[in-house]
Amino acid sequence: MAFSELELQRCERDLNAFLAKRRPPPSIRNELDVVYRIDKQNIEIVEIRPDWRDPSMVRARPFARITYVRSGAYWKLYWIRASLKWHSYAPQATTRHLSEALDVIDRDEHGCFFG
Template identity: 45%
Template sequence: MALSEFELKKCEKALDNFLSLRRPPAHIRDEVDLQYRIENQSVVIFEVRPEWQDPSRKMEIPVAKATFVKRQKIWKVCWQRQDLKWHSYPPDPEVKSIEDFVAIVDEDANCCFFG
């Protein structure tokens, strides 16, 4: 089930605030940028970079993912490991709000999201 209109706007506001602080300067965004996508009940933050073999094409590198579980009113926090699968984020596998998720990704205490 997709997010409600209210939840969607709340996500967009929190993620736009996050990106305004974390995105690279405008003059290098062709080389590396940070964006997000909202799909159904999940939010994915990802880097956008040129492909190394064909710089005219862009590739997306996932950074973090949160999925809203409506029944429990929580966000499940995930990071992508080397196996390219999403794994629960060990210190904080669940948070109460999208703002909490953004704060965890921004802090990146275990260097799981940005290395």
């Protein structure tokens, strides 16, 4: 089930605050950028950059996924491994609020999201 309009606005507010801290300066965003995608109850944080072999092609690589579990009213946090499979972020797999999950990603204490 997708987010309601009010829930979507809250999510976008938190995500835009996160991106305000994490996006690169506007002068290099054509070479590297960080954006988000929302699909139903999944939010992906995505790195966008030109392909290193063919700069005319742009690659989008998700590196964090946050899923809202409505039945339990909590958020699950995932990171993507080199195998391109999503794994629960073991140090803190769930949070009560989206902003808390975004803080975990921002701190990246184990180098899973930003390396």
